[in-house]
Amino acid sequence: MGPQPYVERYVVQGGVFDAIGEASTQLKSVLKMLGIPSDITRRATVVAYEAEMNLVIHAGGGEITASVFPDRLELFVRDEGPGIPDIPLAMKEGYSTATDEIREMGFGAGMGLPNMKRNSDSLDVRSEVGKGTSLFAVIRFPSDPVQQPVKEG
Amino acid sequence: MSGGVIVQEARCRGCAKCIKSCPTEALRVSEGLVRIIPELCIDCGECVRVCREKAIQLYEDDWQLLRAQKNLVLMADPTFYVQVGAYARPALMKEALQSSGIEDLTEYEAAAYDITAYAIAKLLETESRERLPFISTYCPAVLRLIQINFPELVGRIVPVESPLEIGVLLWKQKTGRDDPVTMAVPCPAKTTLVHAPEGREKSTMSYSISVRRLIRDILAGSPKVTGSLPAQPNRRWLHWSVSGGECRHIQAFSERPLTTISVSGLRNTKDLLTELELGRLSGVDYIECRACDLGCIGGVGTSESRFLSQLRLDSIQFEWTPTDEERLAAASRFESDVWRLEKPFTAKQRIPLAENLKEAMDKLRTMNAIFSELPHIDCGSCGRPSCRALSEDIVRGHGEMTDCIFKLRERIYGLSAEIHSLSGKIPHTFRSQVIHDHEDQRFV
Numbered sequence: 031m032g033p034q035p036y037v038e039r040y041v042v043q044g045g046v047f048d049a050i051g052e053a054s055t056q057l058k059s060v061l062k063m064l065g066i067p068s069d070i071t072r073r074a075t076v077v078a079y080e081a082e083m084n085l086v087i088h089a090g091g092g093e094i095t096a097s098v099f100p101d102r103l104e105l106f107v108r109d110e111g112p113g114i115p116d117i118p119l120a121m122k123e124g125y126s127t128a129t130d131e132i133r134e135m136g137f138g139a140g141m142g143l144p145n146m147k148r149n150s151d152s153l154d155v156r157s158e159v160g161k162g163t164s165l166f167a168v169i170r171f172p173s174d175p176v177q178q179p180v181k182e183g
Numbered sequence: 184m185s186g187g188v189i190v191q192e193a194r195c196r197g198c199a200k201c202i203k204s205c206p207t208e209a210l211r212v213s214e215g216l217v218r219i220i221p222e223l224c225i226d227c228g229e230c231v232r233v234c235r236e237k238a239i240q241l242y243e244d245d246w247q248l249l250r251a252q253k254n255l256v257l258m259a260d261p262t263f264y265v266q267v268g269a270y271a272r273p274a275l276m277k278e279a280l281q282s283s284g285i286e287d288l289t290e291y292e293a294a295a296y297d298i299t300a301y302a303i304a305k306l307l308e309t310e311s312r313e314r315l316p317f318i319s320t321y322c323p324a325v326l327r328l329i330q331i332n333f334p335e336l337v338g339r340i341v342p343v344e345s346p347l348e349i350g351v352l353l354w355k356q357k358t359g360r361d362d363p364v365t366m367a368v369p370c371p372a373k374t375t376l377v378h379a380p381e382g383r384e385k386s387t388m389s390y391s392i393s394v395r396r397l398i399r400d401i402l403a404g405s406p407k408v409t410g411s412l413p414a415q416p417n418r419r420w421l422h423w424s425v426s427g428g429e430c431r432h433i434q435a436f437s438e439r440p441l442t443t444i445s446v447s448g449l450r451n452t453k454d455l456l457t458e459l460e461l462g463r464l465s466g467v468d469y470i471e472c473r474a475c476d477l478g479c480i481g482g483v484g485t486s487e488s489r490f491l492s493q494l495r496l497d498s499i500q501f502e503w504t505p506t507d508e509e510r511l512a513a514a515s516r517f518e519s520d521v522w523r524l525e526k527p528f529t530a531k532q533r534i535p536l537a538e539n540l541k542e543a544m545d546k547l548r549t550m551n552a553i554f555s556e557l558p559h560i561d562c563g564s565c566g567r568p569s570c571r572a573l574s575e576d577i578v579r580g581h582g583e584m585t586d587c588i589f590k591l592r593e594r595i596y597g598l599s600a601e602i603h604s605l606s607g608k609i610p611h612t613f614r615s616q617v618i619h620d621h622e623d624q625r626f627v
């Protein structure tokens with residue numbers, strides 16, 4: 031068994047657009063306090079944000095678990111929503127089932143999943159129609175994860 | 184922070200009203216005195232606005248001393264020119280300043296703002312689309328916010344010098360003079376531009392005073408103006424004092440239509456930068472953020488209502504399209520590199536909870552445990568802006584649990600219960616007697 035990870039859990043409510051960004055903002059501040067390099071932090075924030083959005087828009091809510099290990103960050107996203115019938119199709123840039131209403135709000139470009147893939151070192155999506163969807167993203171840290179921020183002179 | 188705001192300790196009552204106004208949670212009150220955490224302060228001046236005791240102030244150099252100089256050379260922020268109705272024209276302002284013995288550099292400002300706008304337009308034309316949007320360097324408070332909270336966006340800051348610095352450089356080049364220059368500033372952020380700039384080793388300016396002080400001083404002298412000075416060059420640069428003016432000026436020099444976003448106020452600024460960091464603003468060329476509501480006319484060091492300033496600007500006819508001459512002048516100065524930042528901006532992230540990740544994780548766990556004990560009402564009585572900030576301060580070694588008045592009360596309650604129970608105890612020498620009595624009563 032490896033060392034105990036540091037774990038944060040965020041519950042995301044379905045359909046609550048105002049709350050989009052809360053989990054990713056909190057994750058960003060946690061990673062900063064841990065001294066995770068800023069580019070890794072940005073990538074993790076993007077993945078968490080897109081996950082949050084999909085939970086709100088497509089899944090009727092769900093849960094994000096972030097686990098920080100010495101060498102990596104794992105994001106586990108789980109919902110009990112409608113599921114994704116064709117995962118390879120959903121992973122394609124521009125593919126979206128978002129309604130016009132949602133598009134009017136500026137979401138639904140079909141870029142979320144591709145963005146998550148681009149910003150993580152590995153992304154595993156599993157889904158069962160009618161049961162739900164789960165995503166597992168890993169973002170690895172460079173060998174010396176704690177950066178030395180510039181001190182004020 | 185580099186001294187844009189200062190605390191007048193004698194005035195501070197320790198009321199802690201200010202701590203929640205700070206957008207970066209840089210304020211703490213301890214032992215009855217407000218303290219600014221320098222690594223977190225962005226010099227926005229919000230705390231200056233809310234302190235009723237005037238214990239937090241905009242730093243200014245000694246105006247009386249400056250005034251006593253033989254020759255005072257002044258670089259005034261564009262906001263200065265839209266503070267008083269009667270003087271809404273730089274030419275008139277210049278005359279008013281002259282009659283008070285102040286030499287201003289207005290005529291260089293028009294050229295300097297043109298060069299800045301031109302340089303940005305050129306960079307936007309040549310930069311590859313995926314490196315855009317660029318972010319404006321004009322508001323130093325926004326720049327510090329980016330350095331501290333959005334380190335991944337530092338590379339998007341447009342490498343163009345502030346037009347205020349360029350204006351002074353042009354004057355120096357043209358006249359060969361080297362007198363110290365005083366800047367009239369609308370805010371603590373531009374005060375810091377003078378005294379501890381980013382992007383260059385040293386400012387071209389030496390002293391700073393607020394636009395408000397300068398306006399009051401000049402009006403107090405009831406200057407006589409004739410308005411007979413020769414016509415001034417274009418006035419589009421005045422528009423940089425309201426949100427959106429910079430983008431319009433850049434567009435005026437751009438060969439292609441630009442997609443720009445202009446926002447003002449710190450909440451909008453933070454939201455926009457967050458979206459940019461998430462990669463959700465593709466297709467945008469340029470972003471103009473101002474920390475103050477409506478732009479610099481909302482700066483804490485101005486004297487006029489920001490609404491009236493805006494009204495005044497709106498009522499002026501601006502010549503947005505540059506003349507051929509102006510375009511040529513900007514183009515030739517673009518070649519000279521006078522606009523280029525001396526050194527790039529760097530990120531200034533806060534120090535993590537611990538040097539190594541494992542230790543930092545432990546501290547974060549402790550911090551969460553502390554936080555879960557706190558009442559989560561962010562009352563501010565502990566001198567911190569939030570319960571979370573207190574828990575962070577505690578794990579960083581700058582506070583303790585009993586700084587929370589609820590925790591303190593619990594401790595006192597616990598102690599008093601103990602005292603109470605102790606006070607009910609009877610010295611052992613009397614004990615058997617008492618128990619005897621007691622038993623007696625029971626069996627009567």
Ligand SMILES: Nc1ncnc2c1ncn2[C@@H]1O[C@H](COP(=O)(O)OP(=O)(O)OP(=O)(O)O)[C@@H](O)[C@H]1O
Binds near residue numbers: 080139
């Ligand atoms: N958790 C989920 N539950 C059910 N369907 C999902 C879920 N996540 C994604 N999908 C489906 O996959 C499609 C593509 O998702 P993706 O995040 O790439 O784009 P989008 O959410 O439609 O638009 P954008 O993310 O650009 O706002 C969605 O339109 C939706 O049909």
Ligand code: SF4
Binds near residue numbers: 184207219227
């Ligand atoms: S100037 Fe702004 S950032 Fe600095 S302490 Fe005051 S409110 Fe906070």
Ligand code: SF4
Binds near residue numbers: 370474479480
């Ligand atoms: S918006 Fe203007 S006045 Fe306000 S802090 Fe920024 S530069 Fe200063």
Ligand SMILES: [Mg+2]
Binds near residue numbers: 083138
């Ligand atoms: Mg999506």
